[in-house]
Amino acid sequence: MTSPAERKVLHGIGVSAGTASGPVAIVTPAVGIDEHEPASVDLEADSQRVRDALQQVATSLTNRAEHANSETSKKVLEATAALATDRGLIKQIDKELKKGTGVTKAIHDAVEVYAGKLRKIGGYMAERVTDLYDIRDRATARVRNLPEPGIPTLEGPSILVAEDLAPAETATLDPDQVLGIITEAGGATSHTAILAAQLGIPAAVQVKGIAEAIANTPVAALDGGVGEVIVAPTPQDIEELEERSRRRAAALAGSSGEGATKDGHKVKLLANIGTADDAAKAAQYDLEGSGLFRTEFLFLDRDAAPTVEEQTETYISVLKSFGRRRVVVRTLDAGADKPLSFADLGPEENPALGRRGLRLSMAREDLLDDQLQALANAREAVEGAELWVMAPMVATVEEAEWFANKARGYNLPTVGVMVETPAAAIMSEQILSIADFASIGTNDLSQYTMAADRMQGELAELLIPWQPAVLKMIRETAQGGERNGKPIGVCGEAGGDPLVALVLVGLGVQSLSMAPGKVNAVRAALRLHDLQACKQMARLALESPTAAQAREAVLGAADPVLRDLL
Structure with missing residues (x-):
């Protein structure tokens, strides 16, 4: 048993909800450069x-x-x-x-x-x-003929601690053996965070000092919802975490059916997917379809573009998985930031702000034409399919009109845009006079609004969805939708946070797409609050001068049971 003097509480960013306590397993660090190696002469x-x-x-x-x-x-x-x-x-x-x-x-x-x-x-x-x-x-x-870095052989269920966890490690974790994940680096939208959430493993990133704190202590406790880590937890700490888990289970009990607020205001709860296999698995969850099918996995790491037939086969598989439930397909989001060997538009001074997403499609219409034809074929082949199609990285009214005309030319009836730039948010009323719907990508919208790379862990605090500037961009978009009678959704990671979800609904968002495992908690949170309460929480967040104050104000106004869902 540990003494209270050894106990230490650390805070990071919670990226996968849930609680865990148990022995710590330290991921083997990299061996580094051989300081005594000779110079290369051969x-x-x-x-x-x-x-x-x-x-x-x-x-x-x-x-x-x-x-x-x-x-x-x-x-x-x-x-x-x-x-x-x-x-x-x-x-x-x-x-x-x-x-x-x-x-x-x-x-x-x-x-x-x-x-x-x-x-x-x-x-x-x-x-x-x-x-x-x-x-x-x-x-x-x-x-160097030394052991590779990575997860050690686990002697039993353990909490992994690492500087960062490579995707290659996270991708093969066994949820029965890995109780939780704690890293010093990483961000809320990193591979580790996304995969941990998909696997249902509690996780916290950006927990500074964790390696030093556990040096002489083999046990830790974790709350992946709020990012709290307790090193050398007391029996009382563990009991409180277990009680929190029990309360969470109780709060989630009965969470099923359509998404709606306490007073019956409908909010569609959807899944983010990237492959046909993801679709088959997500379709088994109690949710209302997919709000984001990322199609770029069909195109990346290839020497040639997928054929119309190959794409059609994949899209048919996805539509069949969801039956009559909605599937929102994002057309190819590649280009400067996701280079394709078969669609190289040449060097750019600042590729992150270059010809990516729809801009690439406008330069290489043949790629978009093939994709739209395949989507049209799949829609025709699957009876009752509700297929929506949207373009990534739209910034102007002209771009929205070009894409809408192109997609409708293939008899795709529901055509929308992603709102990932401040320009699209500000011009949402005009864009949505053309498009049938909009889906807000909160990950990219945050990084472009805050001028902060979402993959740079040190800037993670700038990229949390509570930033008032980002919330105002979302409100602007929702108002553009309301003026045109067009639906607005969110398909970024923010939609899977039960507390943020309430604010998004209060701002006018009508659908939320997330990792399938997060749907139950979001549905339960919505049913604790009526629409008026969500609107009040949205006002509190918008009026707050800082992200921290916004979250605190909303948490204070929410039903106390909601804390058990975080």
């Missing part, structure tokens, strides 16, 4: 040595992909495996070796150069920096 031999190590890493990741617990996890592992043998990375390592740099330092220096390029590109490619560092650390360990 370029050919050293280059081959590195290539062999990278190939071994790629093979290992590919093998793990075959045993992944979901299609999404499989795709993450396969993409990381492909990155391990990327020709650009190998070429950069050879450049370092030519300087006479030692082998492990050459790997590290080359990866840092390559990571800088990915960060500059931004978006999806910036997210892959974590994957790249994982490859670096695994390859370095193999070159």
Whole structure:
């Protein structure tokens, strides 16, 4: 039993709700550069040595992909495996070796150069920096004949503690063995956060000082809803967490059926999906369809675009999974921030603000034409399908009109736009005089509004959905929808937070799309409050000068039972 003097409470960002307590398992850290290695004098031999190590890493990741617990996890592992043998990375390592740099330092220096390029590109490619560092650390360990970094063999159910957890690790976690996840780095929209939520594993990121705090203490407790971590918890702490879990279960009891507030105001609760496998699994949940089908997984890491037939097959599978429930498909969101080898528009000074999303589609109409034709084919093939189609990264009325005309030309009747830029939010009334609906991507809207890269963990506090500036952008969008009688949804991570969901509904949002495992808590939160209460909470949040004060004001106005859902 631990003494109260050893007890320490740390705070981070909760990214996957739930509570856990138990022994800690420390993820094996990276071995780093061999400080005593000789300079490279045989370029050919050293280059081959590195290539062999990278190939071994790629093979290992590919093998793990075959045993992944979901299609999404499989795709993450396969993409990381492909990155391990990327020709650009190998070429950069050879450049370092030519300087006479030692082998492990050459790997590290080359990866840092390559990571800088990915960060500059931004978006999806910036997210892959974590994957790249994982490859670096695994390859370095193999070159040094030392154990690879990663999750140790667990002797029993444990809470994982790490500086960060690579997607390759998170993708293959066993929820029966991993009680929770605590990391010092990471962000609310990182792979770790998203995958942990999908697996139902409580998780907190940005918990500064956790490694030092647990150095002499093998036990911790975690509340993944609020991001609280207790090192060396007392029996009372554990009892309170267990009681919180019981209260949460009670609050969730009976959460089923359509989403609606206490007074019957309807709010559609939908799932975010990325693959046909995701659709099949999400369709088993008690929810009302999918509010975001990310189609780029069909296009990424390929040498050629998928055919119309290949796409049609996937879309038919997704529509069949949901039957007569709504499926909102986002057309290809790629380009400068998610480069495609078969759709390279050339170098750009600032790719993160370049020709991505709809801008790429306008430059490569053939890609969009094929996708819209495949969607039209799938809609025709699946009787009763409710297919909505929306364009990513719309910023102007002209773009919205171009896409709407294009999509309707393929007999797709319900055509919308993503609101991910302040420009689209401000111009929502005019855009929604053309489009049939809008869906707010809170992740990108936050980063563009706050000028903060959503993959940079140090800026995580700027990117929480409570930022008043972001909430005002959402209100502006909702008002544009209301003036046109057009529905507004949210498909960013904010929609899965039960407390934020109340504010979003109060602002005028009519559908919320999230990880399927979050639907029950959001549905329960809505049924605790009537629409007027949601509107009052929205006003409190908008009037608050800071994000922290906004959350505190709303929490204070909410039904006390709601705390058990967080």
